[in-house]
Amino acid sequence: MAKTTITDIAKKLGLTPSTISRALAGNPRIKIGTREAVEKAAAEMGYERNAVASSLRSGKAMTVGIIVPRINRMFFGNAISGAESVLNEAGYTVIICQTHEKVENEKNALKTLSMNRVAGILISHSIESADSSHIREALDSRSKLVQFDRVFYDLPGAKVVNDNFHGAYEATSHLLRMGYKKIGTLAGYMNVSCYKERLDGYFKALSDAGMSRDESLVYYGSILQETGRVSGKKAIEAGCDALYSAGDFSALGAVEAACEAGKNIPEDFGIVGTANEDFTSIMNPPLSSLDLNPYEIGRQAALAFLDGSDEVVKVKTELRERLSSKRNGNR
Amino acid sequence: MAKTTITDIAKKLGLTPSTISRALAGNPRIKIGTREAVEKAAAEMGYERNAVASSLRSGKAMTVGIIVPRINRMFFGNAISGAESVLNEAGYTVIICQTHEKVENEKNALKTLSMNRVAGILISHSIESADSSHIREALDSRSKLVQFDRVFYDLPGAKVVNDNFHGAYEATSHLLRMGYKKIGTLAGYMNVSCYKERLDGYFKALSDAGMSRDESLVYYGSILQETGRVSGKKAIEAGCDALYSAGDFSALGAVEAACEAGKNIPEDFGIVGTANEDFTSIMNPPLSSLDLNPYEIGRQAALAFLDGSDEVVKVKTELRERLSSKRNGNR
DNA sequence: AAAGAAATTGCAAACGTTTGCAAACATGGC
DNA sequence: GCCATGTTTGCAAACGTTTGCAATTTCTTT
Numbered sequence: 001m002a003k004t005t006i007t008d009i010a011k012k013l014g015l016t017p018s019t020i021s022r023a024l025a026g027n028p029r030i031k032i033g034t035r036e037a038v039e040k041a042a043a044e045m046g047y048e049r050n051a052v053a054s055s056l057r058s059g060k061a062m063t064v065g066i067i068v069p070r071i072n073r074m075f076f077g078n079a080i081s082g083a084e085s086v087l088n089e090a091g092y093t094v095i096i097c098q099t100h101e102k103v104e105n106e107k108n109a110l111k112t113l114s115m116n117r118v119a120g121i122l123i124s125h126s127i128e129s130a131d132s133s134h135i136r137e138a139l140d141s142r143s144k145l146v147q148f149d150r151v152f153y154d155l156p157g158a159k160v161v162n163d164n165f166h167g168a169y170e171a172t173s174h175l176l177r178m179g180y181k182k183i184g185t186l187a188g189y190m191n192v193s194c195y196k197e198r199l200d201g202y203f204k205a206l207s208d209a210g211m212s213r214d215e216s217l218v219y220y221g222s223i224l225q226e227t228g229r230v231s232g233k234k235a236i237e238a239g240c241d242a243l244y245s246a247g248d249f250s251a252l253g254a255v256e257a258a259c260e261a262g263k264n265i266p267e268d269f270g271i272v273g274t275a276n277e278d279f280t281s282i283m284n285p286p287l288s289s290l291d292l293n294p295y296e297i298g299r300q301a302a303l304a305f306l307d308g309s310d311e312v313v314k315v316k317t318e319l320r321e322r323l324s325s326k327r328n329g330n331r
Numbered sequence: 332m333a334k335t336t337i338t339d340i341a342k343k344l345g346l347t348p349s350t351i352s353r354a355l356a357g358n359p360r361i362k363i364g365t366r367e368a369v370e371k372a373a374a375e376m377g378y379e380r381n382a383v384a385s386s387l388r389s390g391k392a393m394t395v396g397i398i399v400p401r402i403n404r405m406f407f408g409n410a411i412s413g414a415e416s417v418l419n420e421a422g423y424t425v426i427i428c429q430t431h432e433k434v435e436n437e438k439n440a441l442k443t444l445s446m447n448r449v450a451g452i453l454i455s456h457s458i459e460s461a462d463s464s465h466i467r468e469a470l471d472s473r474s475k476l477v478q479f480d481r482v483f484y485d486l487p488g489a490k491v492v493n494d495n496f497h498g499a500y501e502a503t504s505h506l507l508r509m510g511y512k513k514i515g516t517l518a519g520y521m522n523v524s525c526y527k528e529r530l531d532g533y534f535k536a537l538s539d540a541g542m543s544r545d546e547s548l549v550y551y552g553s554i555l556q557e558t559g560r561v562s563g564k565k566a567i568e569a570g571c572d573a574l575y576s577a578g579d580f581s582a583l584g585a586v587e588a589a590c591e592a593g594k595n596i597p598e599d600f601g602i603v604g605t606a607n608e609d610f611t612s613i614m615n616p617p618l619s620s621l622d623l624n625p626y627e628i629g630r631q632a633a634l635a636f637l638d639g640s641d642e643v644v645k646v647k648t649e650l651r652e653r654l655s656s657k658r659n660g661n662r
Numbered sequence: 663a664a665a666g667a668a669a670t671t672g673c674a675a676a677c678g679t680t681t682g683c684a685a686a687c688a689t690g691g692c
Numbered sequence: 693g694c695c696a697t698g699t700t701t702g703c704a705a706a707c708g709t710t711t712g713c714a715a716t717t718t719c720t721t722t
Binding site for chain 1: 707708709710711
């Protein structure tokens, strides 16, 4: 049994497909009576609009693509949920693509979305993406681009990001207030905007406290548990008594390193992570972390798409102070 | 600048759209020379096949929909990744829909996918889905259905599931071997196949150990951290010295309840969860858990779709024994 | 009651691709 | 040089919807 089409409905009611189309679209040019008759018939016949045909004719799919490094990170999972809530409400279907941090997958995803003539693309680029060139190439006048979290400022379109600078500033300041003296940082990669901004915020907090910029305290490329562990070990050996980590997984690794080095957290060693992953409150000790409000990031990205805005939206971060950084009094 | 179409290429080469279409599809009826010329021109002109038009004409979209309760559960995230790896390889685009465990969202997702004329639907139904009726209604002769993890056996199409019965049997037996005497279970909802099967496996292990079926040991509907905590407290008060939990989040809640009750894990109280979520190895103590191999589940589901198979595929579980259930010697 | 305006519906083309069938062309056997 | 066969390409319709414009009907107004 083939699906019923508007032509089927038209035949049954002695009307034409155009009228059916307009009636179902709520076009005011159609008499209220016929519209009701059409709706009734459509319901009875189990009509479902063919989104494919609709997209082809109108030249615009009611579909939005979301490209993220991976969906099983709390941050991206929630950002997607936030975007979905807005987009579904507005009648859009969402296609989600994972890049697994590979630029090659990112190119494929962009191509796939382009082939499907999506109305918009919400993207947070992979770590491998050194610059914006491949995204610019895939750009298309007919689909709107919105970047979030990890953005290239030289691309057109809206950008929704955290206030990473202030967040990292706050996290580092918190460690300073707790009396830690030599605070290192597990940084990410500098081609990725959010990591760059967090590093800047970290440095600003130290300089505001009268400390000079010390590159030897920065452990670049530490965003996984394993790299966090290795860098954490180095930081401890270098005499750090605290770390601000630009990610939670690397912070977890650093906690392990600290334990292995016989450090007491938070008495001997303090640490603050970023992203407020689920596991941070479960860890022993619970990990202080910078909450990035990913759901709101996703929501704002979707709204920017709907509005067609071209601005930079900043979403606040919130420091969740937990045991890993709260020692009693200073030393 | 509008996208180049096969008609554009045809004009440039003095051919017709049909030839271009066939050439790009690798149709052997086209002379090898012209095919190469077409490919060259297509590359030069930046041609990208319009997937929408292609779908409409051929009546079949190279798109597969995946419906899951939520994407930020390790299990579903990895299942999706597994399915994606197979489907992308085969040229399919994947649309992911979250139901957030609501049957209403599930209906909408089914409708959306149906409207988009997807070639197949991979689904793990929500907890709210009491029966298969709404899925059956949305069924369509042209799109293949594959259920995974949570399945209704009365629906047609392939089903990819864990060997939950044996997994739960193994987990419970492990607790018995460790010398726990009164083993309760945090069960899920009995309309959900995987939870039902796990409960059966749990009972079988107990009965094989000579214990009679005791419904008072079963705490239904315990799958979240909070419900796990409440049920865990009740179980402890009822004198249980161990729990097999059909989920990890509820196991986490039960661990909290045990700690609050002053129990030592694993000496006074043993616990095994299910799903091997990331946090299980981070917890204090690390939580024993039944690994469900979600990536393989997703892979198999995608393969079942591609093969058009109608069989039930069982994926093995693996018990990860950690500290939460490994006490020294029996009592 | 006639003319003009407004409301409602129909006509037909278009979106870009695929595909059955026919046509054109080349090749080979006799 | 003719017919049969095989190879390569073109024609035209179709997928189901949307939409500018025209046509028809109904309602106002004088």
